[in-house]
Amino acid sequence: RIGPELLSDPAKLREELKPAAAILREGGVVAFPTETVYGLGADARSTAAVEAVFAAKGRPSDNPLIVHIANRGGLDGLVKAVSPAAQRLMDAFWPGPLTIVLPVQPGALSPRVTAGLDTVGIRMPDHPVALALIAESGCPVAAPSANRSGRPSPTLAGHVMEDLAGTIGGIVDGGATGVGVESTVVQVAEDGSVIVLRPGGVTLEQLSQAAGAPVRLDPALLPDAGSDHIEAPRAPGMKYTHYAPKGVLRIVTGPSAAGVSDWISRSLREAAARGERTGVLAFEEHIGRYQADCIESLGSLSDLSAAAHRLYAALRRMDEEGIGFILSEACPEEGLGAAIMNRLRKAAGQRVVRLG
Ligand code: TXA
Ligand code: MG
Numbered sequence: 001r002i003g004p005e006l007l008s009d010p011a012k013l014r015e016e017l018k019p020a021a022a023i024l025r026e027g028g029v030v031a032f033p034t035e036t037v038y039g040l041g042a043d044a045r046s047t048a049a050v051e052a053v054f055a056a057k058g059r060p061s062d063n064p065l066i067v068h069i070a071n072r073g074g075l076d077g078l079v080k081a082v083s084p085a086a087q088r089l090m091d092a093f094w095p096g097p098l099t100i101v102l103p104v105q106p107g108a109l110s111p112r113v114t115a116g117l118d119t120v121g122i123r124m125p126d127h128p129v130a131l132a133l134i135a136e137s138g139c140p141v142a143a144p145s146a147n148r149s150g151r152p153s154p155t156l157a158g159h160v161m162e163d164l165a166g167t168i169g170g171i172v173d174g175g176a177t178g179v180g181v182e183s184t185v186v187q188v189a190e191d192g193s194v195i196v197l198r199p200g201g202v203t204l205e206q207l208s209q210a211a212g213a214p215v216r217l218d219p220a221l222l223p224d225a226g227s228d229h230i231e232a233p234r235a236p237g238m239k240y241t242h243y244a245p246k247g248v249l250r251i252v253t254g255p256s257a258a259g260v261s262d263w264i265s266r267s268l269r270e271a272a273a274r275g276e277r278t279g280v281l282a283f284e285e286h287i288g289r290y291q292a293d294c295i296e297s298l299g300s301l302s303d304l305s306a307a308a309h310r311l312y313a314a315l316r317r318m319d320e321e322g323i324g325f326i327l328s329e330a331c332p333e334e335g336l337g338a339a340i341m342n343r344l345r346k347a348a349g350q351r352v353v354r355l356g
Helices: 010-016 018-025 047-057 084-093 128-137 157-164 204-211 257-273 305-320 337-347
Strands: 030-032 039-043 066-068 098-103 119-123 184-188 194-198 215-217 248-253 278-282 294-297 325-329 352-354
Touching: 010 018, 010 128, 018 030, 018 039, 018 128, 030 128, 030 157, 039 047, 039 128, 084 098, 084 184, 084 204, 157 305, 194 204, 204 215, 248 257, 248 337, 257 278, 257 325, 278 305, 294 305, 305 337
Parallel strands: 066 119, 098 184, 194 215, 248 325, 248 352, 278 294, 278 325
Antiparallel strands: 030 039, 098 119, 184 194
């Protein structure tokens, strides 16, 4: 447990993290906080350590892991080249919630990290505990989110405990994470444009400002890319159902907020009358309109950072409360809204109710 007093004292923090860093160095697996979600870390050069991460998560082996570094020097030897556009993105957003997919230097990392691809996703997290742990370990740290595969990502150490207690070497508890949704994953295309493989903590708008090049979303991720689209997402992880609560979640959208609220209220009443336990995810502006067994606020529509921060914990709460019937409001897909709606749609298995 890292108390807040340690966060402002780098020397003491590193001292405190020595045991966790030693576990990483010796090929063990440790969960740690980042500014986005908790990660499950291992030495990215050790195939045995990386395999232990896949095993603990129950993660499909074709889904590559992100490698975390503590400083620019950490990139040395890991990648073949950094294009000028990639360099600009690092300058603008590192440390921060941006993962950049780069050509991997053959032999630098366990091939299990990249799942056989010739690229690797790299990021420098903006969290004092993550940075100190990585620096102290001296390893490039491969870390997916520290949840069982398919569960909502952990934003508290307790979430990691729920999913992984007993299967990993330890958890560094640094309190609640900040952003609450994962990093944005990007790749620079041959023509210099930036392709967003996974929307996340850095918004498309922020990327466009910094990149000095066109920024576009991987077409496979567009909201209306139905099951019949032919292109597989470029980030292998984006094809899996994910973040899903145990109950059935539906997203409700429509041209009028009042119409959406009426439909949700009625559906919750009908489900309750059938004897189901009901839950609703709603924005502060409308939350007073609903009655359900579990009501989770996503904060105000005027500041979507609260929704990002709360989303995964809210989904987990539905499970804790044994909710079988869950409805969620939607938000505009601007700014952080793109990442929030991407995760909500995945959690809902793409079940979206569109009112006329
Ligand atoms: O915020 C985050 O990124 C968190 C924290 C712990 O850093 N990590 C995280 O890792 O979300 P994970 O493994 O749950 O998600 C990694 C995503 C997956 O969708 C994966 O397919 C994609 O990044 N990815 C990783 N390497 C890639 C590569 N070389 N090419 C394309 N996609 C890649
Ligand atoms: Mg994940």
